[in-house]
Amino acid sequence: MASLWRGWSVALLLAVAGCAASPAPSPAPEPATVVVAPPPPKVVAKPAPRPLPRVAIVVSMDTPAYNDVAGALERRLDNRAMRYRLDGTTRAVLERAAPDQIVAIGLEAALFAKPLARPERPVVFCQVFNHVEHDLISPQVHGVAVFPSFRKTFATWRALAPNVREILVFTGPGFETVLTQAVAAASQHGITLTHRSVNSDKEFLYQYKRLSASADGLWLLPDNRILSRNTIQDVMSFSVRNGKQVAVFSEQLLRLGGLFSAVSSPDEIAAKVLLRLDGSGGTAAGSGLLFLDEAEVRINPVIVQRLNLTVPESLRSHVVE
Numbered sequence: 001m002a003s004l005w006r007g008w009s010v011a012l013l014l015a016v017a018g019c020a021a022s023p024a025p026s027p028a029p030e031p032a033t034v035v036v037a038p039p040p041p042k043v044v045a046k047p048a049p050r051p052l053p054r055v056a057i058v059v060s061m062d063t064p065a066y067n068d069v070a071g072a073l074e075r076r077l078d079n080r081a082m083r084y085r086l087d088g089t090t091r092a093v094l095e096r097a098a099p100d101q102i103v104a105i106g107l108e109a110a111l112f113a114k115p116l117a118r119p120e121r122p123v124v125f126c127q128v129f130n131h132v133e134h135d136l137i138s139p140q141v142h143g144v145a146v147f148p149s150f151r152k153t154f155a156t157w158r159a160l161a162p163n164v165r166e167i168l169v170f171t172g173p174g175f176e177t178v179l180t181q182a183v184a185a186a187s188q189h190g191i192t193l194t195h196r197s198v199n200s201d202k203e204f205l206y207q208y209k210r211l212s213a214s215a216d217g218l219w220l221l222p223d224n225r226i227l228s229r230n231t232i233q234d235v236m237s238f239s240v241r242n243g244k245q246v247a248v249f250s251e252q253l254l255r256l257g258g259l260f261s262a263v264s265s266p267d268e269i270a271a272k273v274l275l276r277l278d279g280s281g282g283t284a285a286g287s288g289l290l291f292l293d294e295a296e297v298r299i300n301p302v303i304v305q306r307l308n309l310t311v312p313e314s315l316r317s318h319v320v321e
Helices: 002-021 064-080 090-097 107-116 150-160 176-188 201-214 229-241 251-256 266-277 301-306 313-318
Strands: 055-059 081-085 101-105 123-126 141-144 166-171 192-197 217-219 245-248 260-263 296-299
Touching (some): 055 064, 064 081, 064 266, 081 090, 101 107, 107 123, 107 141, 150 176, 150 313, 201 229, 217 229, 229 251, 245 251
Parallel strands (some): 055 101, 123 141, 166 192, 217 245
Antiparallel strands (some): 260 296
Protein backbone atom coordinates (compact mmCIF):
# COMPACT_ATOMS: atom_id res chain seq x y z
CA MET A 1 0.00 0.00 0.00
CA ALA A 2 2.84 2.31 0.91
CA SER A 3 4.62 1.54 -2.32
CA LEU A 4 1.43 2.25 -4.25
CA TRP A 5 1.09 5.65 -2.58
CA ARG A 6 4.69 6.44 -3.30
CA GLY A 7 4.05 5.68 -6.94
CA TRP A 8 1.06 7.99 -7.03
CA SER A 9 3.04 10.70 -5.25
CA VAL A 10 5.87 10.43 -7.74
CA ALA A 11 3.43 10.49 -10.63
CA LEU A 12 1.61 13.47 -9.17
CA LEU A 13 4.87 15.41 -8.63
CA LEU A 14 5.98 14.68 -12.17
CA ALA A 15 2.66 15.89 -13.50
CA VAL A 16 2.84 19.09 -11.47
CA ALA A 17 6.44 19.68 -12.53
CA GLY A 18 5.47 19.09 -16.13
CA CYS A 19 2.66 21.58 -15.89
CA ALA A 20 4.96 24.16 -14.30
CA ALA A 21 7.58 23.75 -17.03
CA SER A 22 5.17 24.14 -19.99
CA PRO A 23 5.32 27.68 -21.48
CA ALA A 24 2.21 29.88 -21.52
CA PRO A 25 0.46 29.99 -24.90
CA SER A 26 1.54 33.03 -27.07
CA PRO A 27 -1.13 35.66 -27.83
CA ALA A 28 -2.51 35.57 -31.33
CA PRO A 29 -0.58 37.97 -33.65
CA GLU A 30 -2.34 41.13 -34.77
CA PRO A 31 -3.29 41.15 -38.43
CA ALA A 32 -0.74 42.97 -40.61
CA THR A 33 -1.76 46.39 -41.98
CA VAL A 34 -1.72 46.36 -45.76
CA VAL A 35 -0.99 49.77 -47.35
CA VAL A 36 -2.29 50.05 -50.89
CA ALA A 37 -0.44 52.75 -52.85
CA PRO A 38 -2.63 54.88 -55.17
CA PRO A 39 -2.05 54.33 -58.84
CA PRO A 40 0.34 56.82 -60.44
CA PRO A 41 -1.45 59.76 -62.06
CA LYS A 42 -2.05 59.49 -65.75
CA VAL A 43 0.23 61.73 -67.75
CA VAL A 44 -1.83 63.58 -70.31
CA ALA A 45 0.25 65.14 -73.01
CA LYS A 46 -0.60 68.81 -73.50
CA PRO A 47 -1.27 69.77 -77.05
CA ALA A 48 1.45 71.91 -78.54
CA PRO A 49 0.46 75.61 -78.54
CA ARG A 50 -0.77 76.86 -81.86
CA PRO A 51 1.71 79.20 -83.52
CA LEU A 52 0.65 82.82 -83.60
CA PRO A 53 -0.61 83.92 -87.02
CA ARG A 54 1.78 85.66 -89.38
CA VAL A 55 0.53 89.05 -90.51
CA ALA A 56 1.21 90.89 -93.76
CA ILE A 57 0.90 94.68 -93.46
CA VAL A 58 0.24 96.21 -96.88
CA VAL A 59 0.67 100.00 -97.08
CA SER A 60 -0.85 101.95 -99.95
CA MET A 61 1.92 104.52 -100.15
CA ASP A 62 4.77 106.05 -98.19
CA THR A 63 3.03 108.71 -96.08
CA PRO A 64 3.25 109.50 -92.35
CA ALA A 65 -0.44 108.74 -91.77
CA TYR A 66 0.03 105.20 -93.10
CA ASN A 67 3.56 104.55 -91.84
CA ASP A 68 2.70 105.58 -88.28
CA VAL A 69 -0.05 102.96 -88.12
CA ALA A 70 2.18 100.32 -89.73
CA GLY A 71 4.91 101.06 -87.19
CA ALA A 72 2.47 100.77 -84.29
CA LEU A 73 1.32 97.40 -85.61
CA GLU A 74 4.87 96.12 -86.00
CA ARG A 75 5.69 97.04 -82.41
CA ARG A 76 2.74 94.97 -81.19
CA LEU A 77 3.20 92.02 -83.53
CA ASP A 78 6.98 91.84 -83.08
CA ASN A 79 8.63 89.37 -85.48
CA ARG A 80 5.46 87.85 -86.89
CA ALA A 81 4.64 90.86 -89.05
CA MET A 82 6.07 91.85 -92.40
CA ARG A 83 5.42 95.21 -94.06
CA TYR A 84 4.90 95.56 -97.82
CA ARG A 85 4.54 98.75 -99.78
CA LEU A 86 2.00 98.25 -102.51
CA ASP A 87 3.54 97.93 -105.98
CA GLY A 88 3.50 95.60 -108.98
CA THR A 89 5.34 92.82 -107.14
CA THR A 90 3.27 92.72 -103.95
CA ARG A 91 0.87 89.98 -105.04
CA ALA A 92 3.63 87.57 -106.04
CA VAL A 93 5.56 88.29 -102.85
CA LEU A 94 2.48 87.67 -100.70
CA GLU A 95 1.73 84.39 -102.48
CA ARG A 96 5.20 83.15 -101.57
CA ALA A 97 4.98 84.43 -98.00
CA ALA A 98 1.49 82.90 -97.49
CA PRO A 99 0.52 85.07 -94.47
CA ASP A 100 -2.28 83.99 -92.14
CA GLN A 101 -3.78 87.48 -91.92
CA ILE A 102 -3.59 90.71 -93.92
CA VAL A 103 -3.82 94.30 -92.74
CA ALA A 104 -4.46 96.86 -95.48
CA ILE A 105 -3.61 100.50 -94.72
CA GLY A 106 -5.20 102.98 -97.11
CA LEU A 107 -7.78 102.58 -99.86
CA GLU A 108 -5.46 101.20 -102.55
CA ALA A 109 -4.16 98.51 -100.19
CA ALA A 110 -7.72 97.64 -99.15
CA LEU A 111 -8.83 97.24 -102.77
CA PHE A 112 -5.77 95.09 -103.41
CA ALA A 113 -6.32 92.87 -100.35
CA LYS A 114 -10.07 92.32 -100.64
CA PRO A 115 -9.87 89.52 -103.29
CA LEU A 116 -7.16 87.79 -101.22
CA ALA A 117 -9.45 87.34 -98.20
CA ARG A 118 -10.44 83.81 -97.21
CA PRO A 119 -12.33 82.37 -94.22
CA GLU A 120 -8.97 81.18 -92.91
CA ARG A 121 -7.18 84.42 -93.92
CA PRO A 122 -9.11 87.51 -92.80
CA VAL A 123 -8.37 91.01 -94.01
CA VAL A 124 -8.70 94.13 -91.86
CA PHE A 125 -8.42 97.56 -93.44
CA CYS A 126 -7.87 100.96 -91.84
CA GLN A 127 -7.17 104.56 -92.86
CA VAL A 128 -9.89 104.27 -95.51
CA PHE A 129 -12.48 107.06 -95.68
CA ASN A 130 -14.92 106.01 -98.40
CA HIS A 131 -15.17 102.25 -97.85
CA VAL A 132 -18.91 102.25 -98.68
CA GLU A 133 -18.39 103.39 -102.26
CA HIS A 134 -16.00 100.48 -102.85
CA ASP A 135 -18.07 97.86 -101.01
CA LEU A 136 -15.11 96.74 -98.92
CA ILE A 137 -16.98 95.08 -96.03
CA SER A 138 -17.63 91.33 -96.37
CA PRO A 139 -17.68 88.27 -94.06
CA GLN A 140 -13.89 87.98 -94.43
CA VAL A 141 -13.05 91.70 -94.68
CA HIS A 142 -13.51 94.00 -91.69
CA GLY A 143 -12.55 97.56 -91.00
CA VAL A 144 -11.44 100.09 -88.40
CA ALA A 145 -12.98 103.51 -88.88
CA VAL A 146 -10.81 106.42 -89.96
CA PHE A 147 -12.69 108.89 -87.74
CA PRO A 148 -11.43 109.87 -84.30
CA SER A 149 -13.97 109.47 -81.51
CA PHE A 150 -17.21 111.29 -82.36
CA ARG A 151 -17.99 111.61 -78.66
CA LYS A 152 -14.68 113.32 -77.83
CA THR A 153 -14.82 115.54 -80.91
CA PHE A 154 -18.17 117.05 -79.95
CA ALA A 155 -17.37 117.13 -76.24
CA THR A 156 -14.33 119.26 -77.12
CA TRP A 157 -16.42 121.50 -79.35
CA ARG A 158 -19.02 122.07 -76.63
CA ALA A 159 -16.31 122.82 -74.04
CA LEU A 160 -14.64 125.38 -76.33
CA ALA A 161 -17.85 126.99 -77.58
CA PRO A 162 -20.67 126.59 -75.04
CA ASN A 163 -23.09 128.44 -77.31
CA VAL A 164 -22.56 126.29 -80.42
CA ARG A 165 -25.86 124.96 -81.74
CA GLU A 166 -25.67 123.84 -85.39
CA ILE A 167 -22.75 122.38 -87.32
CA LEU A 168 -22.60 121.44 -91.01
CA VAL A 169 -20.72 118.46 -92.45
CA PHE A 170 -20.32 117.60 -96.15
CA THR A 171 -19.22 114.34 -97.77
CA GLY A 172 -19.52 112.55 -101.06
CA PRO A 173 -22.26 109.91 -101.44
CA GLY A 174 -22.50 106.85 -99.21
CA PHE A 175 -21.95 108.23 -95.71
CA GLU A 176 -25.49 108.42 -94.39
CA THR A 177 -25.17 105.26 -92.28
CA VAL A 178 -21.70 105.97 -90.93
CA LEU A 179 -22.53 109.53 -89.92
CA THR A 180 -25.67 108.45 -88.10
CA GLN A 181 -23.41 107.75 -85.13
CA ALA A 182 -21.82 111.19 -85.40
CA VAL A 183 -25.25 112.85 -85.46
CA ALA A 184 -26.18 110.95 -82.28
CA ALA A 185 -22.89 111.88 -80.55
CA ALA A 186 -23.36 115.58 -81.41
CA SER A 187 -26.93 115.48 -80.14
CA GLN A 188 -25.75 114.20 -76.76
CA HIS A 189 -23.83 117.46 -76.41
CA GLY A 190 -26.71 119.65 -77.53
CA ILE A 191 -25.36 120.13 -81.06
CA THR A 192 -27.38 119.63 -84.22
CA LEU A 193 -25.15 118.06 -86.88
CA THR A 194 -26.56 118.53 -90.38
CA HIS A 195 -25.09 116.27 -93.06
CA ARG A 196 -25.21 117.12 -96.76
CA SER A 197 -24.08 114.78 -99.53
CA VAL A 198 -22.47 116.51 -102.54
CA ASN A 199 -20.80 115.29 -105.72
CA SER A 200 -17.88 117.66 -106.26
CA ASP A 201 -15.66 120.26 -104.63
CA LYS A 202 -17.50 123.05 -106.40
CA GLU A 203 -20.85 121.83 -105.11
CA PHE A 204 -19.40 121.54 -101.62
CA LEU A 205 -18.17 125.15 -101.67
CA TYR A 206 -21.47 126.42 -103.07
CA GLN A 207 -23.64 124.54 -100.58
CA TYR A 208 -21.51 125.53 -97.60
CA LYS A 209 -21.68 129.22 -98.45
CA ARG A 210 -25.43 128.93 -99.03
CA LEU A 211 -26.19 127.11 -95.76
CA SER A 212 -23.61 128.69 -93.47
CA ALA A 213 -25.77 131.68 -92.53
CA SER A 214 -27.86 129.48 -90.23
CA ALA A 215 -24.95 127.43 -88.86
CA ASP A 216 -22.25 128.10 -86.29
CA GLY A 217 -19.55 126.20 -88.09
CA LEU A 218 -18.24 123.33 -90.19
CA TRP A 219 -16.88 119.88 -89.41
CA LEU A 220 -14.35 119.33 -92.20
CA LEU A 221 -13.75 115.67 -93.10
CA PRO A 222 -10.97 114.27 -95.34
CA ASP A 223 -13.13 113.17 -98.26
CA ASN A 224 -10.87 113.56 -101.30
CA ARG A 225 -13.86 113.20 -103.62
CA ILE A 226 -15.06 116.69 -102.69
CA LEU A 227 -11.84 118.31 -101.45
CA SER A 228 -9.03 119.92 -103.38
CA ARG A 229 -6.27 122.20 -102.19
CA ASN A 230 -8.05 125.25 -103.60
CA THR A 231 -11.39 124.24 -102.11
CA ILE A 232 -9.89 123.82 -98.65
CA GLN A 233 -8.26 127.24 -98.84
CA ASP A 234 -11.51 128.85 -100.04
CA VAL A 235 -13.59 127.17 -97.35
CA MET A 236 -11.19 128.13 -94.57
CA SER A 237 -10.86 131.75 -95.78
CA PHE A 238 -14.64 132.10 -96.00
CA SER A 239 -15.04 130.66 -92.51
CA VAL A 240 -12.50 133.01 -90.92
CA ARG A 241 -14.02 136.07 -92.62
CA ASN A 242 -17.52 135.10 -91.47
CA GLY A 243 -16.67 134.02 -87.94
CA LYS A 244 -17.43 130.34 -88.46
CA GLN A 245 -15.94 127.67 -86.22
CA VAL A 246 -14.21 124.89 -88.15
CA ALA A 247 -13.06 121.56 -86.74
CA VAL A 248 -10.37 120.15 -89.03
CA PHE A 249 -8.83 116.72 -89.59
CA SER A 250 -5.12 117.63 -89.29
CA GLU A 251 -3.03 119.92 -87.17
CA GLN A 252 -1.58 121.51 -90.32
CA LEU A 253 -5.02 122.91 -91.19
CA LEU A 254 -5.10 124.89 -87.95
CA ARG A 255 -2.81 127.40 -89.66
CA LEU A 256 -5.54 128.08 -92.21
CA GLY A 257 -8.04 129.04 -89.52
CA GLY A 258 -9.26 125.86 -87.86
CA LEU A 259 -10.57 126.24 -84.31
CA PHE A 260 -9.35 122.78 -83.31
CA SER A 261 -8.19 119.56 -84.90
CA ALA A 262 -9.33 116.08 -83.90
CA VAL A 263 -7.09 113.30 -85.18
CA SER A 264 -7.11 109.54 -84.66
CA SER A 265 -4.20 107.97 -82.76
CA PRO A 266 -2.00 105.48 -84.68
CA ASP A 267 -1.61 103.43 -81.51
CA GLU A 268 -5.36 103.16 -81.01
CA ILE A 269 -5.90 102.26 -84.67
CA ALA A 270 -3.32 99.48 -84.34
CA ALA A 271 -4.96 98.18 -81.16
CA LYS A 272 -8.38 98.11 -82.83
CA VAL A 273 -6.95 96.34 -85.90
CA LEU A 274 -5.59 93.59 -83.66
CA LEU A 275 -8.98 93.25 -81.97
CA ARG A 276 -10.56 92.70 -85.38
CA LEU A 277 -7.86 90.20 -86.40
CA ASP A 278 -8.46 87.98 -83.38
CA GLY A 279 -12.23 88.29 -83.65
CA SER A 280 -12.70 90.44 -80.54
CA GLY A 281 -14.54 93.67 -80.33
CA GLY A 282 -17.91 94.54 -81.74
CA THR A 283 -18.76 96.46 -84.85
CA ALA A 284 -21.00 99.43 -85.32
CA ALA A 285 -24.48 98.25 -86.16
CA GLY A 286 -25.02 98.15 -89.89
CA SER A 287 -21.60 99.49 -90.80
CA GLY A 288 -19.14 96.61 -90.33
CA LEU A 289 -16.65 99.03 -88.76
CA LEU A 290 -15.00 99.12 -85.37
CA PHE A 291 -15.04 102.75 -84.26
CA LEU A 292 -12.35 104.56 -82.28
CA ASP A 293 -12.75 105.70 -78.67
CA GLU A 294 -10.07 108.41 -78.53
CA ALA A 295 -9.13 111.62 -80.31
CA GLU A 296 -5.91 113.63 -80.31
CA VAL A 297 -7.00 117.26 -80.00
CA ARG A 298 -5.04 120.43 -80.80
CA ILE A 299 -6.49 123.94 -80.31
CA ASN A 300 -5.64 127.11 -82.23
CA PRO A 301 -5.37 129.95 -79.66
CA VAL A 302 -5.46 132.66 -82.35
CA ILE A 303 -8.89 131.55 -83.58
CA VAL A 304 -10.09 131.07 -80.00
CA GLN A 305 -9.29 134.72 -79.34
CA ARG A 306 -10.73 135.89 -82.67
CA LEU A 307 -14.04 134.15 -81.92
CA ASN A 308 -14.10 135.53 -78.34
CA LEU A 309 -13.98 132.05 -76.86
CA THR A 310 -12.16 130.76 -73.78
CA VAL A 311 -10.15 127.57 -73.46
CA PRO A 312 -11.30 125.74 -70.31
CA GLU A 313 -8.71 124.48 -67.85
CA SER A 314 -9.38 120.88 -68.88
CA LEU A 315 -8.19 121.66 -72.44
CA ARG A 316 -5.25 123.99 -71.75
CA SER A 317 -2.70 121.25 -72.42
CA HIS A 318 -4.09 120.87 -75.97
CA VAL A 319 -3.39 124.45 -77.05
CA VAL A 320 -0.79 124.76 -79.80
CA GLU A 321 2.06 127.04 -78.78
